[in-house]
Amino acid sequence: MSEQDLPGSAWRRSSYSDAQGNGNCVEVSCGAGAVTLRDSKDPGGGLLTVPAEAWRGLRAALRG
Structure with missing residues (x-):
């Protein structure tokens, strides 16, 4: 799958990635x-x- 397969996708960046x-x-x-x-x-x-x-399961596990 590529970005072209997801037309109109709204992408959000992680707030924890690369503080610099x-x-x-x-x-x-x-x-x-x-x-x-x-x-x-x-x-x-x-x-x-x-x-x-x-x-959702991954997020719940990471939050502990």
Whole structure:
């Protein structure tokens, strides 16, 4: 899957990535029952898409 496969996606950057502002961030787009992640340094590169339920489980586990 590429960015072209997700037309109109709204990407948000992680608030915890790269406090120095060098562009080293993870970006997330939510929609259609799934969450897609990409590297902000290479927005045209590969994407990782996971079911929304799995994303919620990961977030809950990280929050402890």
